[in-house]
Amino acid sequence: MAARTKTTTTRNSTVIRAVKLNNHKIGTSAAHTWRTIPVPHADKTRTHLNEDWRPATSPKELQAAIRERLELADNVAADSVRVIEYVVSGPHEVFAEQGGPVKWRDYFRDALAYLEARHGAQNIVGVNVQLDEKTPHLVVYAVPLVNYPATTRKRNVIVGKRDGKFVRGTKPFPVPARTALSASYFMGRKDLLRQLQTTFAEEVAIPHGLRRGLRHSAATHVTTKEYHQALARGLAENLSLSPDDLARQGLLWDRETPEEHAARVSAFVVEHYAPTVARAATADIERRRADEMEETARRTEAALDEERRAHQRTLEHLEALVAGLTAEEVEGIKEVSRDRLRERREAEEARKREELKRQEAESAERQRLEDKKATRLCHLTAEDLARLEDSERVKAWRLAAARGDLEATLDAWAESGLFEVDGSLTPRGRALVEGEVPTVPVGKKTQEATPAKPQKAMSPRSPFER
Numbered sequence: 001m002a003a004r005t006k007t008t009t010t011r012n013s014t015v016i017r018a019v020k021l022n023n024h025k026i027g028t029s030a031a032h033t034w035r036t037i038p039v040p041h042a043d044k045t046r047t048h049l050n051e052d053w054r055p056a057t058s059p060k061e062l063q064a065a066i067r068e069r070l071e072l073a074d075n076v077a078a079d080s081v082r083v084i085e086y087v088v089s090g091p092h093e094v095f096a097e098q099g100g101p102v103k104w105r106d107y108f109r110d111a112l113a114y115l116e117a118r119h120g121a122q123n124i125v126g127v128n129v130q131l132d133e134k135t136p137h138l139v140v141y142a143v144p145l146v147n148y149p150a151t152t153r154k155r156n157v158i159v160g161k162r163d164g165k166f167v168r169g170t171k172p173f174p175v176p177a178r179t180a181l182s183a184s185y186f187m188g189r190k191d192l193l194r195q196l197q198t199t200f201a202e203e204v205a206i207p208h209g210l211r212r213g214l215r216h217s218a219a220t221h222v223t224t225k226e227y228h229q230a231l232a233r234g235l236a237e238n239l240s241l242s243p244d245d246l247a248r249q250g251l252l253w254d255r256e257t258p259e260e261h262a263a264r265v266s267a268f269v270v271e272h273y274a275p276t277v278a279r280a281a282t283a284d285i286e287r288r289r290a291d292e293m294e295e296t297a298r299r300t301e302a303a304l305d306e307e308r309r310a311h312q313r314t315l316e317h318l319e320a321l322v323a324g325l326t327a328e329e330v331e332g333i334k335e336v337s338r339d340r341l342r343e344r345r346e347a348e349e350a351r352k353r354e355e356l357k358r359q360e361a362e363s364a365e366r367q368r369l370e371d372k373k374a375t376r377l378c379h380l381t382a383e384d385l386a387r388l389e390d391s392e393r394v395k396a397w398r399l400a401a402a403r404g405d406l407e408a409t410l411d412a413w414a415e416s417g418l419f420e421v422d423g424s425l426t427p428r429g430r431a432l433v434e435g436e437v438p439t440v441p442v443g444k445k446t447q448e449a450t451p452a453k454p455q456k457a458m459s460p461r462s463p464f465e466r
Contacts, residue, residue: 083144385413
């Protein structure tokens with residue numbers, strides 16, 4: 001991996017948000033992610049730049065992938081949290097496109113690897129990179145499955161009779177291994193959410209020149225909807241035009257059509273009123289931010305005081321425990337403590353090594369599957385590519401564009417005249433799919449030719465089938 005700067009500034013705070021979604025909320029979230037509903041702050045001319053890093057490329061496919069994973073769980077209820085949605089980003093100015101240190105692709109790849117380690121790669125069912133907004137975003141959908149190993153549980157039960165009376169005692173009962181759906185395992189307490197912010201910053205953000213947000217922060221997320229609502233209220237409550245305002249634009253009342261009059265007044269509003277009204281409308285949000293920062297400072301100071309008191313109580317407790325012991329006895333206790341710490345550290349290191357091996361094995365398997373797909377693409381003609389389903393064709397095109405060993409294949413597809421630069425079909429490509437291919441080869445001067453009789457071709461096998 002290329003070396004990355006570790007320079008940070010006070011504004012370079014990483015952004016990672018986690019939201020629990022039940023069955024009713026998944027549809028709305030997915031529709032926003034894949035733009036099947038209007039998204040006012042997204043640029044429609046750039047939506048084709050968005051990328052999917054998992055097979056799911058639509059709300060319907062996401063729902064299917066979630067259902068497939070849920071079949072492993074034994075406790076799915078109607079109101080269960082079925083998926084955790086993560087959103088990863090940062091301030092607009094930190095990304096390389098704006099001159100900052102962060103390359104969004106590298107940053108998002110590392111963020112995805114972090115979430116795969118957190119949930120298991122197989123439980124990440126949807127990954128979408130959004131480049132049609134002002135700031136790049138990574139959206140990840142994770143099914144919160146937890147694998148619990150087999151264990152035993154002791155229960156207090158009747159074990160017999162003595163002197164005519166029932167006698168109770170503990171008896172071990174085996175508990176089989178199981179897979180459970182548990183969003184609370186990952187984000188059921190505040191300390192788990194703080195730990196998420198901390199570990200994400202240490203493992204992902206800092207190597208990319210970002211930093212963790214303030215601990216004990218009282219700040220709350222201002223949604224796009226809240227900002228737009230504030231703007232709309234400001235316009236509705238503060239905007240007014242006087243006859244003099246209109247007159248200064250010229251005495252055109254008797255020569256303007258209603259449409260021309262409306263356009264001129266709208267332009268006047270945008271030029272003279274909208275910036276001031278926008279600042280006034282969002283002033284409440286800025287005041288709220290200031291209050292939240294003040295509350296953050298208060299909470300941080302209170303937390304620090306509590307940690308100091310807890311530290312002092314711990315010291316006093318330790319002093320009471322060793323009171324009256326000889327120096328040799330105290331040293332013996334310290335030696336035992338060091339041994340236990342070393343054992344725990346060795347066990348943790350062993351666990352990390354096993355986890356690393358598992359991740360490497362999964363990465364190798366993903367690479368093997370991708371190489372297998374690439375081998376299939378090498379033999380896929382432009383005509384066969386055109387006949388694939390739209391989602392399959394887009395995946396094939398993006399994979400070929402991302403791999404250097406498929407450059408010749410991509411060039412052959414591009415030179416066929418069947419595809420646009422993003423892999424969508426040209427008119428000739430659509431004609432091919434519909435069985436109306438012109439008889440005159442591309443590149444030669446067009447002559448009059450009798451159109452071929454439409455013949456519906458069979459769709460070729462997808463190169464992404466296992």
